[in-house]
Amino acid sequence: MALACPSCEEAAAEYVGMADDGRNEMRCTACGHHWLLGAKPVSPRAVAPKPAPKAARSPAPRAPAPRPPAPRATPPPRAAAVGAPAATPAVARFPTxxxxxxxxxxxxxxxxxxxxxxxxxxxxxxxxxxxxxxxxxxxxxxxxxxxxxxxxxxxxxxxxxxxxxxxxxxxxxxxxxxxxxxxxxxxxxxxxxxxxxxxxxxxxxxxxxxxxxxxxxxxxxxxxxxxxxxxxxxxxxxxxxxxxxxxxxxxxxxxxxxxxxxxxxxxxxxxxxxxxxxxxxxxxxxxxxxxxxxxxxxxxxxxxxxxxxxxxxxxxx
Known part of the structure; x- marks a missing residue:
């Protein structure tokens, strides 16, 4: 039996595709309402942006002389800015x-x-x-x-x-x-x-x-x-x-x-x-x-x- 639409309660739900968080996107063919089915995603197929790589924990500034304050004088690593494209979802949703x-x-x-x-x-x-x-x-x-x-x-x-x-x-x-x-x-x-x-x-x-x-x-x-x-x-x-x-x-x-x-x-x-x-x-x-x-x-x-x-x-x- 078809799933009921939460908006109009008609049993006219159809599967549209997988949302970015891994849940199923549904659409009511009777009223056109879209919704996401399911709780938190647990499927390994769920697509999520990978976290930006942790700012390289390499021995920060390699100062030629042992100057203790040098690490604090260096601005915070800009790894997040350089890796900005990683913040964009890995896969765009299907156009509607x-x-x-x-x-x-x-x-x-x-x-x-x-x-x-x-x-x-x-x-x-x-x-x-x-x-x-x-x-x-x-x-x-x-x-x-x-x-x-x-x-x-x-x-x-x-x-x-x-x-x-x-x-x-x-x-x-x-x-x-x-x-x-x-x-x-x-x-x-x-x-x-x-x-x-x-x-x-x-x-x-x-x-x-x-x-x-x-x-x-x-x-x-x-x-x-x-x-x-x-x-x-x-x-x-x-x-x-x-x-x-x-x-x-x-x-x-x-x-x-x-x-x-x-x-x-x-x-x-x-x-x-x-x-x-x-x-x-x-x-x-x-x-x-x-x-x-x-x-x-x-x-x-x-x-x-x-x-x-x-x-x-x-x-x-």
Whole structure:
């Protein structure tokens, strides 16, 4: 059962990420309230600034002659001033809509106003593709999906391209249809519902961004070769179409249309760089998606249309 929001008391809490003191940051999807869950941090994953190095206890002033007052004549060590950068938090928090400047918001509003209200769908087959796979990936439908349906989901160009699928195709051939489809079903089930099989994250299970990371990096027993960030994001985009944009990577590479580039050009924000401590691939993928969706707001029939707008707005620079 979902955690209740302390503000509106709706059972609509979702995990946002780890706060700087190691507690879990939560958000209510009903009223938007943010809060920190838990007492004092005890997790070794908690990130805290390292104390400034103790002022070198080296034998203070090395006076050539034994002059006892010399140590007191020396000003206190300036180690704290020299090491000032250490006072900056080791890892900045993930940016939110509050970090978007007023000028960027005004420009975004102007771009939305200029976006044609009557326009062709970005992909006329996308809506049907979403509906089909939303049913296929449901708890009831997933066990009955056929191997060919699962394989074609990854390699199809409907909705968005999954990028280079050579390693996925190689792994599928190595395992064979039966074992490969069983393995891919395990990826989908674990990504969407975790170990507990719940559609909403629970306190005793890894949150979605961390499950994403474990699968993308091959560290989960449920992982499958060739199923990395683009395929995992594609699963989320069809299974949770109200939350996830069909923009499948954070970094767009040579194409330059990943969520990092879109955030930079449309919102004027720079996403954190990828690291294996706090800003993992899963937290970047989910956090950047949520930031863009929050900033876009209303005015789009669905997130397919919103993604098409982002690509268009990116091209206006």
């Amino acid at each position: 809509l509050d970090d978007v400047g007023d000028e960027a918001l005004r420009r975004l509003a102007a771009l939305k106003a200029a976006w044609p209200r009557v326009r062709p769908r970005p992909d006329p087959y996308a809506a049907d593709f979403r509906r089909l796979h939303e049913l296929m990936f449901s708890r009831a439908g997933l066990p009955h999906t056929e191997p060919g349906q699962l394989r074609d989901f990854v390699t199809s160009d409907v909705l968005a391209l999954s990028g280079n699928t050579t390693s996925f195709a190689r792994e599928w051939r190595r395992l064979g249809d039966r074992d490969a489809s069983r393995r891919f079903r395990g990826v989908v089930e674990y990504l969407l519902r975790g170990e507990n099989g719940e559609d909403v994250d629970t306190d005793d299970d890894l949150p979605l961004p961390d499950r994403f990371t474990a699968l993308a990096e091959g560290r989960s027993e449920h992982a499958m070769g060739g199923v990395r960030e683009p395929v995992l994001t594609r699963i989320l985009a069809v299974a949770r179409p109200e939350r996830f944009l069909p923009v499948l990577t954070v970094d767009g590479g040579s194409g330059g249309e990943g969520k990092r580039e879109l955030t930079r050009s449309v919102l004027g924000l720079e996403l954190p760089t990828l690291d294996r401590g706090r800003h993992t691939v899963g937290r970047l993928a989910c956090g950047s998606n949520d930031l863009l969706v929050d900033a876009l707001g209303a005015g789009f029939p669905d997130l397919d249309d919103a993604a098409a707008f982002l690509i268009w707005a990116h091209g206006q620079n």
